[in-house]
Amino acid sequence: MTFSILSFDEETGTYAGAAATGSLCVGGWVLRGCIESGLVASQGTAPSTFWRDEALRRMHAGGAADRVVADLTGADSGKGHRQLIALDRQGGTGGHTGADSIHHAAHDCRAGLAVAGNMLTGPEVLEAMIRAFELPAENAADRVLNVLEAAETAGGDTRGLQSAALLVLHPDHPPLDLRVDFDPAPLRSLRTLCERAHTSPYHDWLAEVPVLSDRFRAPK
Numbered sequence: 001m002t003f004s005i006l007s008f009d010e011e012t013g014t015y016a017g018a019a020a021t022g023s024l025c026v027g028g029w030v031l032r033g034c035i036e037s038g039l040v041a042s043q044g045t046a047p048s049t050f051w052r053d054e055a056l057r058r059m060h061a062g063g064a065a066d067r068v069v070a071d072l073t074g075a076d077s078g079k080g081h082r083q084l085i086a087l088d089r090q091g092g093t094g095g096h097t098g099a100d101s102i103h104h105a106a107h108d109c110r111a112g113l114a115v116a117g118n119m120l121t122g123p124e125v126l127e128a129m130i131r132a133f134e135l136p137a138e139n140a141a142d143r144v145l146n147v148l149e150a151a152e153t154a155g156g157d158t159r160g161l162q163s164a165a166l167l168v169l170h171p172d173h174p175p176l177d178l179r180v181d182f183d184p185a186p187l188r189s190l191r192t193l194c195e196r197a198h199t200s201p202y203h204d205w206l207a208e209v210p211v212l213s214d215r216f217r218a219p220k
Contacts, residue, residue: 001102001159002030002083003117003151004041005129005144008091010112013171015039015087016140020148020164020187022119022157027165027179035169035212036060038089044082044101044118051076051084059088066094066109073098083107085114115147121155128154141168141176145191152187164190171212 004019017039019030032052033039037060042052051072058068065088073079073096080100085107087093093114095107105118108126115129132150137143148164164186168176178193180186197203208219 001045001119001157002026002043003120003125003129003148003156004030004043004085004115005133005147006039006041006085006087006093006114007133007140007144008038008087008112009140010091012140014140015167015169016144017041017087017167018144018148018165019043020152020157020161022159022161024163025179025181026163027167027177027181031165031167032056033167033169033175034060035171035175036089038065039087039167039169041085041114041116042082043084043116044098046078046081048076048078048082048084051082055084055086059086062089064088064090064094065092069094069096083116083118085109085116087112087114117151117157119158121158125151125154125156140170141166141194144168145187145194148187148190161186166190166194172214174206174209174211 002021006017019026030043037056040052040055065086080098083097085095091112093109095109102119104120107116128150129147132147163181166178180189183189210217
């Protein structure tokens, strides 16, 4: 039903995640992150928001993503219907794809990168996402948007798409948390929204709000 990506750039300390689905509200259901914890995508036919939120809490406390995923999924009798990927503060990743996930369903976790999907047209979707991630991009937001577009081009969700979301966390910038919840072309609309978020007056205002590297920042 959904495909998603989580990534970490060790050089800049930037986390970037994105997701898209053939249903509604993918940003509200699937994608969460915290600059002091990492990123999580919880999805599937019966996605657990408890997995998502607890994973962030445990990674904030220093838990490694693979261990956190194993602990959360192992204790859940409904795990066969759920999918989870997580990326921790060190760029470590972990993933789970339930045995009852609607095929094609899979995940791929490696250092600094995790992708997952279910109800996909085939394995070529995740393969296209990984290839797209490795290509040059202007910035982290552009890179994960490229990944979503590559997934759609490769077949994506078997139902088509209705919603998409983007989350970028950087120690020197406020969060970029964008969602398109019901749209006939959500990836195109998400890219347009991202471009708008990088223009005045909204983008100028972002220089006045607190960030991890300056928690007390305010207008001068």
